[in-house]
Amino acid sequence: MASHAEMDHGLARVETDGHRADVVLDRAHKRNAMSEQLMRDLTEAFRTVGDLEEVRSVVMLGEGPVLCAGMDLNMMRERADAPEEFDNDLFPDLLDTIADCPLPTVAAIHGAAPAGGFELSLPFDFRVIGSDAKYGVIEVQLGTFPHGGATQRLPRLVGMAKAKEFVLAGEFIDPEEAERHGLVNEVVEPGAVKERARDLADDLGANAPMGMVRAKESLNAAPEMPIDEGLAFERSLGREIYDTRDYREGIQARLDGREPDFENR
Secondary structure, three states: OOOEEEEEOOOEEEEEEOOEEEEEEOOHHHOOOEOHHHHHHHHHHHHHHHOOOOOOEEEEEEOOOOOOOOEOHHHHHHHHHOHHHOOOOHHHHHHHHHHOOOOOEEEEEOOEEEOHHHHHHOOOOEEEEEOOOEEEOOHHHOOOOOOOOHHHHHHHHHOHHHHHHHHHHOOOOOHHHHHHOOOOOEEEOHHHHHHHHHHHHHHHHOOOHHHHHHHHHHHHHHHHOOHHHHHHHHHHHHHOOOOOHHHHHHHHHHHHOOOOOOOOO
């Protein structure tokens, strides 16, 4: 039977349902625009889910109709007036925490995720977007440029030519075009984003957790390694699996024609 729990982290909360954790931005009255406190709370929420024993996949979504309206513009105006009072490490620390999560992660992009909201989605393994979502790197129209990771993560997702087009044009990206270029994994009807993201995470969480964690680790390392080093690293991770209970269970379940019962050991 699925277990349910909720953990409050201030402006972010974690809700668990079986092997899935939902990380919810909870600043709906500001369209979940990122304040310093929200960034701190969201970072802590993602650190929490990585330590939850029963959790095998993670979804991020926003309370209300919008995932994240980007950075709080009042905060950004205050930052321009007194930059020394702003913690410049908050957003990079949040994105690095998401990227370092060993579990498969899914961003549910509903309503809007422009500018900082767009960059917030990039470290996720999967992105599900609504067909009406306002999604894009629009910072060059706001007197700055995207420097929360988009100039580095985006080319790795869509290639340099398309990344330059998206960043330098500073316009919203049509969700269908985002899917064609591999920026998002799936476009769904506006009202179906959260449900589809949760379903995807549930499917991911049904797989062998030890295999999923090592597969993600190996995939993440691939762009940074020469092919021979990458293949050796992949094999070393594979050897860690052979003597596990779940490896034996997965093989036996397939031979028996039944669903496997993985226990993460």
